[in-house]
Amino acid sequence: MEKTVNQKAWFLVIPMLILVAFSAVIPLMTVVNYSVQDTFGNNQFFWAGLEWFDEMLHSDRMWDALGRQIIFSAIILAIEVPLGIFVALNMPKKGFWSSLCLVLMALPLLVPWNVVGTIWQIFGRVDIGLLGHTLEAMGIDYNYTSDVLDAWVTVIVMDVWHWTSLVALLAYAGLQSIPDAYYQAAKIDQASRWKVFRYIELPKMQGVLMIAILLRFMDSFMIYTEPFVVTGGGPGNATTFLSIDLVKMAIGQFDLGPAAAFSIMYFLVILLISWVFYTVMTNLDKREGK
Amino acid sequence: MAKITLSNLAHSYLPNPASEDDFALKELNHDWQDGAAYALLGSSGCGKSTLLNIISGLLRPSQGRILFDGQDVTDAPTAERNIAQVFQFPVVYDTMTVRDNLAFPLRNRGRDEGYVAERVQEIAHMIGMEHMLDRKARGLTADAKQKISLGRGMVRKDVNALLFDEPLTVIDPHMKWELRTQLKKLHHDFGHTMIYVTHDQTEALTFADKVVVMYDGRVVQIGTPEELFERPEHTFVGYFIGSPGMNLIPATVDGTTARIEGAEIPLGRGYKGLSGKVEIGVRPEFARLSQSEGLPVTVRRIEDVGRHKIIRAEFFGRDINIIAREEDAVSADMNRVIFDADHINVYADDWRVAGEAA
Numbered sequence: 001m002e003k004t005v006n007q008k009a010w011f012l013v014i015p016m017l018i019l020v021a022f023s024a025v026i027p028l029m030t031v032v033n034y035s036v037q038d039t040f041g042n043n044q045f046f047w048a049g050l051e052w053f054d055e056m057l058h059s060d061r062m063w064d065a066l067g068r069q070i071i072f073s074a075i076i077l078a079i080e081v082p083l084g085i086f087v088a089l090n091m092p093k094k095g096f097w098s099s100l101c102l103v104l105m106a107l108p109l110l111v112p113w114n115v116v117g118t119i120w121q122i123f124g125r126v127d128i129g130l131l132g133h134t135l136e137a138m139g140i141d142y143n144y145t146s147d148v149l150d151a152w153v154t155v156i157v158m159d160v161w162h163w164t165s166l167v168a169l170l171a172y173a174g175l176q177s178i179p180d181a182y183y184q185a186a187k188i189d190q191a192s193r194w195k196v197f198r199y200i201e202l203p204k205m206q207g208v209l210m211i212a213i214l215l216r217f218m219d220s221f222m223i224y225t226e227p228f229v230v231t232g233g234g235p236g237n238a239t240t241f242l243s244i245d246l247v248k249m250a251i252g253q254f255d256l257g258p259a260a261a262f263s264i265m266y267f268l269v270i271l272l273i274s275w276v277f278y279t280v281m282t283n284l285d286k287r288e289g290k
Numbered sequence: 291m292a293k294i295t296l297s298n299l300a301h302s303y304l305p306n307p308a309s310e311d312d313f314a315l316k317e318l319n320h321d322w323q324d325g326a327a328y329a330l331l332g333s334s335g336c337g338k339s340t341l342l343n344i345i346s347g348l349l350r351p352s353q354g355r356i357l358f359d360g361q362d363v364t365d366a367p368t369a370e371r372n373i374a375q376v377f378q379f380p381v382v383y384d385t386m387t388v389r390d391n392l393a394f395p396l397r398n399r400g401r402d403e404g405y406v407a408e409r410v411q412e413i414a415h416m417i418g419m420e421h422m423l424d425r426k427a428r429g430l431t432a433d434a435k436q437k438i439s440l441g442r443g444m445v446r447k448d449v450n451a452l453l454f455d456e457p458l459t460v461i462d463p464h465m466k467w468e469l470r471t472q473l474k475k476l477h478h479d480f481g482h483t484m485i486y487v488t489h490d491q492t493e494a495l496t497f498a499d500k501v502v503v504m505y506d507g508r509v510v511q512i513g514t515p516e517e518l519f520e521r522p523e524h525t526f527v528g529y530f531i532g533s534p535g536m537n538l539i540p541a542t543v544d545g546t547t548a549r550i551e552g553a554e555i556p557l558g559r560g561y562k563g564l565s566g567k568v569e570i571g572v573r574p575e576f577a578r579l580s581q582s583e584g585l586p587v588t589v590r591r592i593e594d595v596g597r598h599k600i601i602r603a604e605f606f607g608r609d610i611n612i613i614a615r616e617e618d619a620v621s622a623d624m625n626r627v628i629f630d631a632d633h634i635n636v637y638a639d640d641w642r643v644a645g646e647a648a
Contacts, residue, residue, distance in 0.1 A: 181381050
């Protein structure tokens with residue numbers, strides 16, 4: 001069959017190109033533009049080259065924030081993924097209770113980020129918060145506004161409360177797709193509960209778990225609203241994660257150049273780590289025997 | 291190995307079965323003899339798999355007991371029953387190698403590695419997968435996976451029974467034949483009690499010493515292939531076994547004569563006082579066309595299947611089948627049919643009536 005050449009077909013791509021241009025390319029280029037220039041106001045810009053990048057790469061402030069960010073993401077992944085799987089394994093498989101569980105699990109996911117922050121901010125307050133006040137009454141010295149550990153625990157527990165459901169729901173979907181025959185065969189083969197998990201459930205959940213990990217990593221690495229509302233990045237800079245630091249720099253101090261350079265590096269780090277996850281994920285799927 | 295006894299066993303998937311129709315498996319008493327090979331034959335949804343899952347303990351029966359060598363195991367979990375079962379669709383552990391898959395049931399029972407390696411080698415040889423032992427099971431073809439499932443079922447020597455739930459559905463026809471032969475050989479060599487569920491009569495008849503035919507949740511006949519062929523106890527057996535199945539013709543039967551709309555057919559045995567729906571059943575193999583004798587018939591179509599010819603005909607307004615040998619001539623003027631009197635079975639309300647010697 002002869003191929004028809006019709007250059008007018010390009011017009012069909014134009015709406016998409018415009019959309020992508022306005023949603024991604026132009027804003028990103030604006031940031032690039034800021035990152036290589038300096039300004040003293042009055043809309044006057046001066047060429048600064050890679051100065052801001054250099055400054056940011058040698059800034060303790062950024063490296064500290066990055067360190068905190070990595071520790072935070074690692075901790076919440078280490079808690080939410082196993083906990084989510086555990087919850088999914090213990091959810092009822094069918095019937096009324098399974099529907100009820102699904103609805104209850106989905107609830108935290110429907111709460112807006114800043115509302116979650118507000119809930120926990122009040123919940124943890126020592127003077128009026130249920131949690132804070134109870135802990136104090138029990139004689140435990142808890143105060144997320146002054147104690148670094150308490151602040152971290154609060155922010156992490158809040159994130160676990162907010163997002164474990166996502167992992168659990170995805171894992172649950174993975175579990176539901178396993179045919180009964182697998183469990184029956186495992187019984188016949190006299191496999192222990194652990195082996196059923198290790199050789200049937202885990203391999204079958206692998207795909208959805210990688211998606212869950214990827215989503216939770218990206219989201220937690222970009223976290224802003226909840227810790228901002230609860231701790232405001234404090235005490236000191238203890239819970240100042242990358243996004244919080246970036247906003248402080250860009251809007252608080254109006255250091256547009258460094259903030260833009262920071263943004264670009266931030267973006268590249270997320271892109272890099274997501275690419276690594278994605279590559280690992282697709283390779284695991286393809287991996288076969290010799 | 292064990293004798294398996296089913297005592298007043300029945301099962302319903304409903305919590306409160308009211309009538310007999312609610313039971314997927316109707317009340318049943320049966321002994322599965324130690325070391326025999328059985329086939330459980332029936333159309334889809336007749337309760338075959340239900341019965342199998344009850345024996346292996348994957349399902350608890352709603353009523354009745356199940357005994358292994360006289361010992362009640364109704365409430366014993368699958369693991370304690372030491373049963374091997376192979377399912378219709380292949381179940382393999384994707385992340386393990388073929389070797390680990392085959393070794394899995396043995397390792398779970400804590401057998402020493404030397405024995406495991408030896409057994410795995412034997413089984414791999416039997417299913418023809420020796421060259422693939424170190425490959426991951428993920429990504430194998432469906433029949434390779436099913437061979438692994440079969441291998442896993444056969445790897446334990448000391449099982450009480452080996453159950454197969456339509457295991458060859460996904461396998462290529464030529465491989466089917468080979469695996470079935472292997473299973474028969476295995477049975478011959480080790481004498482396991484084997485129960486083989488299938489809806490394929492050829493599979494059932496070639497595999498088993500005794501075939502158990504199920505229909506609508508009920509066991510309708512247990513017998514050797516020959517018995518099923520010559521004396522089907524239920525019209526379903528007559529219809530289901532044989533290709534094509536038995537001809538069933540409504541008739542009135544009195545003494546040694548059956549009457550169909552006034553025409554008389556002599557019977558091999560005598561019958562008295564039949565009531566309900568009375569039919570005579572004749573296998574196509576025991577009917578033949580003739581020019582001069584017998585009853586009028588209209589030949590509609592002749593199918594030559596190579597080994598023999600199947601004649602589709604109309605007999606008093608109903609379709610019947612007649613099988614003629616390949617070398618027998620069938621001509622246009624053959625418009626009569628004769629039934630072999632000794633091979634006519636008489637059914638009242640679908641169940642065979644034995645009759646008395648004439």
